[in-house]
Ligand SMILES: Nc1ncnc2c1ncn2[C@@H]1O[C@H](COP(=O)(O)OP(=O)(O)OP(=O)(O)O)[C@@H](O)[C@H]1O
């Protein structure tokens with residue numbers, strides 16, 4: 001193509017380029033607004049319901065998306081409910097213990113796997129990954145037998161025992177990725193500076209990979225908090241239930257559901273992960289994506 | 296301070312690659328030794344074995360009179376500066392330098408004294424509170440050196456510490472390293488692939504190739520008396536010219552017969568040395584600075600021949616003329632005032648007092 | 662020289678008194694020992710809580726209901742003869758494939774739309790759109806359940822408002838199936854979006870510029886640059902999501918509890934019903950083991966990618 005024939009072509013292109021851009025942007029905003037409405041409507045509706053009185057909920061006359069007499073009575077009732085507070089405490093206890101256990105296990109193992117080549121380390125790294133692919137719904141029946149055999153059914157200790165199957169493989173996997181991205185010279189420098197393996201881990205690797213550690217911790221936290229299959233299978237007594245199963249099984253009573261309280265309970269139970277997400281969104285997302293982009 | 300001795304050091308990586316094939320080297324106390332050689336010749340491997348970062352396949356390394364083969368790096372009392380500096384990114388400059396001392400449980404005041412002293416030597420006193428991220432390349436380089444200096448180790452090890460810097464900074468830091476060594480006098484092993492760095496820094500240069508040592512000696516000696524063709528070609532820039540030649544006896548003396556009918560007389564002083572090679576095929580080596588225009592030479596042992604440059608490169612202080620010969624490309628350094636043009640034959644003077652002959656069979660300089 | 666550092670240097674050994682290879686082996690063995698100790702907890706978790714239960718499940722599945730006798734593959738036989746279970750297989754596959762496909766498409770579309778926005782605005786939108794993923798699914802499904810309620814459905818209210826009919830969301834089999842898929846897609850699409858967005862950001866802008874100069878249209882850019890560059894992440898995300906969706910339990914349990922007439926049961930919920938609620942542990946184990954072939958199939962593909970990565974790591 002000659003230069004002369006290209007110039008007018010270019011001129012036309014520029015004009016269409018601008019309108020093309022504008023249309024792309026409009027499409028983007030329209031799609032995103034629709035998506036945001038759909039994505040946020042259910043939690044919003046839960047919030048609306050939780051702020052209504054039972055009478056208003058039962059009234060079929062009005063628009064269910066509006067509140068006429070907002071009230072906090074559902075929340076106060078729940079917070080005054082000893083059983084519900086018990087769910088909360090159980091969830092906190094289980095989650096805190098599982099997060100600590102998970103992080104200790106996966107940081108130690110990831111360090112060894114990323115940095116200390118030893119016999120079988122490759123096999124083990126692959127094993128971690130395979131474990132990650134095994135879902136809890138395949139394991140809960142044999143684990144039910146095992147946990148039962150240990151006498152830990154209906155105990156939060158049973159949950160602390162089995163939750164690591166949900167968290168450890170993924171956390172180890174992303175920590176291996178973070179550790180492997182630390183330049184090798186850094187540990188050699190530390191080695192020469194006189195650090196032993198443990199000091200190298202605590203003084204160099206953990207501080208340098210801190211973003212990864214935060215991301216993995218958030219992951220372990222959200223997974224333990226949201227775990228549903230294991231507590232549903234292993235816990236049948238309300239006083240050992242964590243929030244998820246507690247809200248789902250105990251707040252639904254009889255035929256007349258206390259919808260307001262149920263929604264309030266679900267929202268309160270969802271609050272901790274949402275708060276963590278709101279304040280640490282970047283780490284949260286880094287943890288999510290690290291698993292795949294590094295794999 | 297200490298001397299370092301390598302005895303028959305062999306390093307074989309898993310998979311059978313022999314990176315180092317039996318090295319013997321004695322490094323004296325306070326000495327600055329530079330390991331130089333082309334990429335992949337085993338310099339880093341050798342250095343890392345001295346540091347204790349690689350296991351030694353066989354042989355013995357001795358630091359300060361003790362065999363350290365199975366002493367872990369932290370107990371060898373050495374310090375190392377890496378090519379990418381390996382500064383701890385989460386620590387301030389001060390903490391980076393103090394880390395090694397802290398692990399060794401030095402008292403706080405002693406650590407502070409040493410860090411401040413090192414900072415003064417390296418002129419980085421105002422950077423002590425910064426994180427490595429906030430430093431320029433040259434400053435990081437200084438901090439890495441500072442980390443080595445505060446330890447006051449027996450030996451400094453440097454692995455291509457200047458290759459990540461731009462050309463100007465590299466020259467500046469080179470002088471800096473030399474100055475530091477003159478101040479602290481610590482035995483130093485320095486790895487580089489840059490022969491200029493090697494020549495300028497070293498008390499002695501070790502030229503390595505394919506996992507073996509080609510030659511060890513002071514820079515001037517390597518330059519003027521290379522022992523092998525490899526060393527002759529590796530040291531010096533532009534590199535030495537190599538031209539295939541036959542030695543011929545001629546009326547009591549010797550001449551070199553080069554391609555294209557050029558004949559150069561061998562100086563009388565060297566006749567006895569080369570006599571045995573009369574009639575044989577050898578390689579004639581001569582540095583570009585000993586191949587000049589005829590107007591600016593006044594020495595004895597000059598041989599003159601005609602050649603037409605293919606490319607002429609004026610450099611300012613000199614002009615490089617590249618000449619194609621049968622079986623060789625050669626380079627001559629001319630005075631910039633001499634008119635030289637591509638394709639125009641001109642007389643060239645070879646300073647035969649500085650010639651080298653290489654035995655093709657052994658690769659050794661005769 | 663530091664007094665304590667020179668003291669730390671190992672005493673000089675008589676040279677070559679011991680073959681150096683021994684010392685080296687000892688050194689390497691020591692490192693291996695430390696490494697082994699550090700991975701021991703991980704190994705216990707993998708072996709004790711995953712590998713052992715998985716093989717135990719296989720053993721359990723070969724027992725009779727009271728777990729007193731070995732009955733071979735009879736549990737599997739009975740299951741395959743069972744009309745309900747065949748429906749479960751069908752429903753699991755239908756549910757997983759449809760849901761993953763929709764999640765992948767919607768996620769891709771949203772990621773693309775987000776990518777068009779100026780970087781400053783992206784954060785806000787991304788933050789909003791990821792909310793469904795952040796709420797524990799068992800809890801958000803409660804909200805959906807309420808929105809699908811036969812008499813109080815707020816979705817039907819909106820449909821009626823624009824002149825549409827009321828839909829028996831959880832009452833009729835097909836609508837129940839669709840409801841389960843809707844909730845799953847609502848929950849999972851944001852995850853796909855985030856993964857794709859990360860992948861999109863990793864495609865260098867210059868590639869598009871080069872393609873534009875070469876005369877590629879927007880679609881051609883997508884087809885010849887974006888998709889090939891994202892191929893890896895797309896396939897990994899889809900494979901992972903297939904596993905997770907296939908094994909899903911929370912949504913079915915809360916939304917339909919398998920009903921109506923067991924027509925929305927998937928493997929996980931059916932295994933739960935048979936194994937835990939009806940107390941036939943071996944049969945339940947057999948049900949959940951039916952997930953295994955698909956998992957193995959996916960694991961094979963993912964493993965290939967992992968080995969690649971391990972090689973790069975070494
Ligand atoms: N970990 C390793 N495993 C196997 N072979 C290796 C390993 N490290 C280095 N080598 C090989 O050993 C040889 C020497 O490597 P070395 O790093 O010592 O070279 P070098 O002289 O430092 O080169 P450069 O100037 O490029 O740094 C090379 O051929 C290299 O491929």
Ligand SMILES: [Mg+2]
Nearest residue numbers: 338339340455
């Ligand atoms: Mg090197």
